[in-house]
Amino acid sequence: MTLKVGIPRALLYYYYLPLWRTFFEALGLEVVISRPTTKTILEAGLQNSGDDVCLPVRLAFGHVLDLKDRVDVLFLPRLVSIARREYICPKFLGFPDMVRHGISGLPPLIDPNFNLYRKDSPYPFFVALGRNFTGNRLAIYLAYRRAMHAQARYVQLLEKGLFPEQALAVLYRGVAEGQEPGGGGPAVAVIGHPYNIYDPYISMNLLSRLARSGVRVRSADNLPETLVREQAARLPKHLFWSLGQRMIGAAWHYLQSPDVDGIIHVASFACGPDSLTGELISREVRRRGKPFLNLTLDEHSAEAGVVTRLEAFLDMMERRQFLPAGESV
Amino acid sequence: MKVTFPHMGHMWICLAAMLEYLGVEVVVPPPTSKRTLTLGARHAPEFACLPLKLNLGNFMEASELGADTILMAGGCGPCRFGYYAQVEYAILEDLGYKYRLVVMEPPQRHVGELLSKIKYITGHSSWWEVVRGIRFGYQKARMVDELERRAHYLRPREIHRGSTDKAFKRALREIIAVKHPRDLPQAGERVRRIMAGVAIRPRPVLRVGIVGEIFTLLEPFANYDLERRLGYLGVQADRSIYLSEWINDHLFLGLVRGLRSRKEACRAAPPYLNHFVGGHGQETVGSTVMYARQGYDGVIQLLPFTCMPEIVAHSVLPGLSTGLGIPTLTITVDEQSGEAGLMTRLEAFIDLLARKKGVV
Ligand code: SF4
Numbered sequence: 173m174t175l176k177v178g179i180p181r182a183l184l185y186y187y188y189l190p191l192w193r194t195f196f197e198a199l200g201l202e203v204v205i206s207r208p209t210t211k212t213i214l215e216a217g218l219q220n221s222g223d224d225v226c227l228p229v230r231l232a233f234g235h236v237l238d239l240k241d242r243v244d245v246l247f248l249p250r251l252v253s254i255a256r257r258e259y260i261c262p263k264f265l266g267f268p269d270m271v272r273h274g275i276s277g278l279p280p281l282i283d284p285n286f287n288l289y290r291k292d293s294p295y296p297f298f299v300a301l302g303r304n305f306t307g308n309r310l311a312i313y314l315a316y317r318r319a320m321h322a323q324a325r326y327v328q329l330l331e332k333g334l335f336p337e338q339a340l341a342v343l344y345r346g347v348a349e350g351q352e353p354g355g356g357g358p359a360v361a362v363i364g365h366p367y368n369i370y371d372p373y374i375s376m377n378l379l380s381r382l383a384r385s386g387v388r389v390r391s392a393d394n395l396p397e398t399l400v401r402e403q404a405a406r407l408p409k410h411l412f413w414s415l416g417q418r419m420i421g422a423a424w425h426y427l428q429s430p431d432v433d434g435i436i437h438v439a440s441f442a443c444g445p446d447s448l449t450g451e452l453i454s455r456e457v458r459r460r461g462k463p464f465l466n467l468t469l470d471e472h473s474a475e476a477g478v479v480t481r482l483e484a485f486l487d488m489m490e491r492r493q494f495l496p497a498g499e500s501v
Numbered sequence: 502m503k504v505t506f507p508h509m510g511h512m513w514i515c516l517a518a519m520l521e522y523l524g525v526e527v528v529v530p531p532p533t534s535k536r537t538l539t540l541g542a543r544h545a546p547e548f549a550c551l552p553l554k555l556n557l558g559n560f561m562e563a564s565e566l567g568a569d570t571i572l573m574a575g576g577c578g579p580c581r582f583g584y585y586a587q588v589e590y591a592i593l594e595d596l597g598y599k600y601r602l603v604v605m606e607p608p609q610r611h612v613g614e615l616l617s618k619i620k621y622i623t624g625h626s627s628w629w630e631v632v633r634g635i636r637f638g639y640q641k642a643r644m645v646d647e648l649e650r651r652a653h654y655l656r657p658r659e660i661h662r663g664s665t666d667k668a669f670k671r672a673l674r675e676i677i678a679v680k681h682p683r684d685l686p687q688a689g690e691r692v693r694r695i696m697a698g699v700a701i702r703p704r705p706v707l708r709v710g711i712v713g714e715i716f717t718l719l720e721p722f723a724n725y726d727l728e729r730r731l732g733y734l735g736v737q738a739d740r741s742i743y744l745s746e747w748i749n750d751h752l753f754l755g756l757v758r759g760l761r762s763r764k765e766a767c768r769a770a771p772p773y774l775n776h777f778v779g780g781h782g783q784e785t786v787g788s789t790v791m792y793a794r795q796g797y798d799g800v801i802q803l804l805p806f807t808c809m810p811e812i813v814a815h816s817v818l819p820g821l822s823t824g825l826g827i828p829t830l831t832i833t834v835d836e837q838s839g840e841a842g843l844m845t846r847l848e849a850f851i852d853l854l855a856r857k858k859g860v861v
């Protein structure tokens with residue numbers, strides 16, 4: 173019987189699924205991904221985590237619970253650092269421990285440290301990871317190569333303008349890449365943590381809502397890493413949060429870009445890093461004067477309120493003659 | 502050049518001593534107050550942690566007194582402190598304040614970088630003088646810490662309510678008044694005499710360790726004077742980090758031997774928290790374990806609302822508390838938290854500890 177490895181559809185799932193999934197499958201394991209977020213999943217997460225914890229982490233608890241009884245092991249890498257001299261967030265550093273002490277009756281956790289703070293190659297991580305399943309170094313190496321390849325392909329798709337679920341469908345379900353929806357609608361950049369903007373339940377279908385009203389949507393992940401970093405390098409000091417780098421770099425790029433008409437910034441209630449990066453972004457926005465909407469999400473956010481604010485934002489863009497009249501959100 | 506810096510408890514005493522010894526003109530911000538908080542909270546991002554808001558308020562108030570240069574510590578993440586200076590500066594700039602910013606990034610390799618920054622501020626002091634200045638400031642920090650430990654011991658045992666605090670204030674003034682390293686020993690003598698004058702009677706006391714985010718631990722304004730309140734409730738408090746230990750760990754890379762160091766606390770954190778999480782999150786967990794082993798009656802964790810490292814620590818505390826049988830209480834502070842609610846929780850917690858120990 174093949175061993176089932178569980179991967180929660182949460183946190184950096186949206187960045188790294190191809191890397192993990194391809195690696196495990198190449199080693200002959202079965203990958204089980206938690207189901208898309210629902211009210212039940214979120215509520216289970218809320219019940220099993222402290223109420224001072226931010227929504228994305230509480231939601232991740234829910235996804236762990238969704239997998240708990242369906243898998244043989246749970247893959248919760250400790251994402252210490254995904255780029256040189258950078259971290260993600262203290263909560264990513266502590267996540268495996270939070271889960272271990274917060275949820276009982278878990279299958280074994282596989283939580284090796286993923287740490288590129290001082291090195292460039294993730295290979296040692298994969299060796300350590302692979303050893304949990306096989307003693308065959310060559311098999312691990314080959315699986316690692318396939319995983320890196322899949323990840324590179326995934327990033328390419330994102331840079332072409334796809335969003336994670338679309339790109340994953342291309343990679344794993346053979347869906348055709350499809351044409352970028354053209355049209356002369358206005359373009360809006362949605363800037364926020366991947367686990368907020370790409371989770372339709374959490375973002376209240378923000379991306380598809382925008383698309384349905386004829387808006388062309390962009391995100392930080394549609395931009396090449398180098399470009400984002402070049403922009404972020406304008407900061408007075410190297411920013412040590414990788415997600416913050418991405419958000420600031422992208423926001424600053426889109427602010428200058430003439431074919432982006434407005435910016436929506438999405439943050440979690442009481443998010444630590446965002447309280448500072450969001451501040452730096454909104455200060456820059458005020459200087460440049462592009463239409464800007466700041467959405468803060470928490471477990472109590474009401475869809476109606478978000479829709480109203482979104483409509484007001486699009487109306488404002490329309491008044492600036494960007495949006496064809498008569499569209500509704 | 503008139504140099505100011507943010508408040509963090511009694512830190513100003515050693516910073517001012519060091520800088521003034523080196524001939525730098527210092528503007529100590531007015532003591533952190535409600536006004537400081539209001540000013541800071543008005544202009545800081547809503548979800549910024551409390552220390553940032555208070556720093557900002559300190560700078561605004563110091564500017565009213567003529568300060569033109571900010572001296573700040575830096576950091577390289579993952580918690581927010583490492584980016585405080587830059588964000589605070591951006592906010593001040595947009596508000597029209599004309600400040601110059603000098604950030605002391607934690608020495609990556611050796612103390613040399615720290616020294617050169619200080620040399621920059623002080624203009625032309627010689628290396629030797631700079632080293633002496635730092636030592637002077639550090640010695641004052643040690644004295645203040647000693648004094649605080651003494652006060653922790655005396656408060657729950659004093660015969661006349663408030664006599665410890667009165668003595669403490671007088672003793673602190675003695676330390677502040679010293680202008681030259683050579684006068685420190687006599688001042689130390691006077692401090693000991695003053696504190697020896699507090700009349701006490703032996704009685705059973707509870708021992709409670711205080712852990713958590715460093716700023717909230719060290720700044721009485723931020724923690725509602727927790728240590729004093731505990732003393733009055735018959736508790737001998739201990740704090741997991743004192744000022745000199747923080748300076749030693751963060752600015753001297755642990756060069757001073759024989760002090761409690763963060764490494765020790767971090768080693769005690771597994772299996773509850775197996776990795777550093779920034780700030781003092783792992784120390785919080787490790788210190789709680791150590792307090793449990795030393796037979797303390799309870800532990801109080803202090804954190805500002807939204808503080809990431811401490812939220813992680815808080816998540817694993819319940820398991821630790823049950824596992825090692827040490828009651829814990831977590832107190833979150835922000836500009837909205839009220840004093841009344843805090844006192845109720847504190848009294849209930851202490852009550853529980855007293856009953857458990859049988860010293861009601
Ligand atoms: S970055 Fe913000 S939202 Fe993400 S885990 Fe950290 S605090 Fe939570």
Ligand code: SF4
Binds near residue numbers: 580
């Ligand atoms: S330790 Fe907590 S309160 Fe202090 S700067 Fe970091 S996040 Fe803010």
